[in-house]
Amino acid sequence: MGRPPCCDKIGVKKGPWTPEEDIMLVSYVQEHGPGNWRAVPTSTGLRRCSKSCRLRWTNYLRPGIRRGDFTDDEEKMIIQLQALLGNKWAAIASYLPERTDNDIKNYWNTHLKKKLRKLQAGSDHFRCKDEGLSSSSHSISRGQWERRLQTDIHMAKQALTDALSLDEKPSFLNTQAASYPTYASSTENIARLLKGWTKNAPTKPVQANSSSTQHSFNNNAMTDCTSSEGTNTPTAESNVNSGIDLSEAFESLFGFESFDSSNSDFEASLVQGESKPNLGSQVPITMLDWLLDEGAVLGKEDLTNFSFDENPDLF
DNA sequence: AATTACGTCAACCGCAGAAGC
DNA sequence: TGCTTCTGCGGTTGACGTAAT
Incomplete structure (x- = not known):
């Protein structure tokens, strides 16, 4: 017999x-x-x-994943590494520690492939024009071909030397800042996710008189939480064994407290059936906010078994 | 305003090599 | 030693959003 199955399919x-x-998942990790x-x-x-x-x-x-637009330097690196390594996305990603192989792969397939094809078509067009050749032949003189080949070999050798160097970063990495930028935390990624998740949910106003420790759940608060990485984080074990004090958990995970939940106007608008109460400055509601409103102290089972389908009127 | 086409990207699938039993 | 699962990887899919018609 081998190992037991990893999970029940x-x-x-x-x-x-x-x-x-x-x-x-983050709590566990x-x-x-x-x-x-x-x-x-x-x-x-x-x-x-x-x-x-x-x-x-x-x-x-x-932690450490950066999402969104790729910089020109990153783009160049991907192109160079892809030319050198082929579709070894994990290997390429090792030179871009902020990017995942999946992200790089997607970016290559959706952006760079097309871009390169365009560039190539463009250069072919001009070359053919310059050289007085038909665009269908794509032929170059033997001398030109050899010079190009030598250049390619030289570049590949240089890149390989760089890649194999354990102590130094590849030369093309030196075009970036001397040190890698500070990584985003996983809590930031979750916070961003929660924000995205709530974009279609009803929103709720920020208390005008909220205290200085109560941050609204908005973009500023998202960036605030980056400082919380690796600190004051509730352990999964304590969560599982003794239940989660969600107020503490929220603050520990995201680095700031939830906003004040008491707002009669908001409650009233929900009662009146307004799906998106328009009450001035607004922030999204999250599941955690609802739980905090309830003053909940919940265990793993509660979180696991919570179903939005069974609580449709909460959001 | 409705429909279609296209682009993006998170997540899944299947494979290969490593590792546990 | 052989069987089985785990892990990591690259390829692919499909849901979703947006632009074009």
């Missing part, structure tokens, strides 16, 4: 991850570290297969 959830699933993925579903109660958990962590929740 029956009842395994697929599709997009929810914020509460992300929180459970913060306590146990990444790895031993087969233990994640059973330890956390997540109905995900271990593979899915690992993927979610490495591609989305892991």
Whole structure:
């Protein structure tokens, strides 16, 4: 007999991850570290297969991931490394520690491929024009071909030397800042996710008289939380064994407290059935906010079993 | 305003090599 | 030693958003 199966295939959830699933996964990794993925579903109660958990962590929740537009330097690096290494996205990603292999792969397939094709078509066009050749022949003189080949070999050798150097970064990395920028935290990634998740949910106004420690759940607050990485984080074990004080957990995870929940105008607008109460300055509601409103102290089971489908009127 | 086409990207699938039993 | 699962990787898919018609 070999190892026992990693997870029960029956009842395994697929599709997009929810914020509460992300929180459970991050809590687990913060306590146990990444790895031993087969233990994640059973330890956390997540109905995900271990593979899915690992993927979610490495591609989305892991600290240090930067998302969004690629810089020109990053673009150049990807192009050079792809030319050198081929579609070895993991190897390429090792030179861009802020980017995941999946991100680089996607970026290559959706942007760079097209861009290069265009550039190539353009250069072919001009070359043919300059050289008085038909665009269909794509032929160049033997001398030109040899010079180009020599240049390519030289560049490949240089890149390979750089890549194999253990002590020094590749020369083309030196075009970047001397040190890598500060990584974003996983809590920031979750906060951003929660923000995205709530974009279609009803919103709720910021208290005009909220205290200095109560931050609104907006973009500024998202950036505030980057400083919380690795500090004051509730352990998964304490969460599981003794229940979560969500007020503390929220502050520890995101680095700021939730906003004040008491707002009669907002409550009234919900009662009146307004899906998007327009009450001036607004911030989105999250599941955690609702739980905080309830003064909840919940255990793992509560989080695991919470269903939005069964609580449709909450949001 | 409705429909279609296209672009993006998160997540899944299947494979290969490593590792546990 | 052989079987089975785990892990990591690259390729692919499909849901979703946006632009074009």
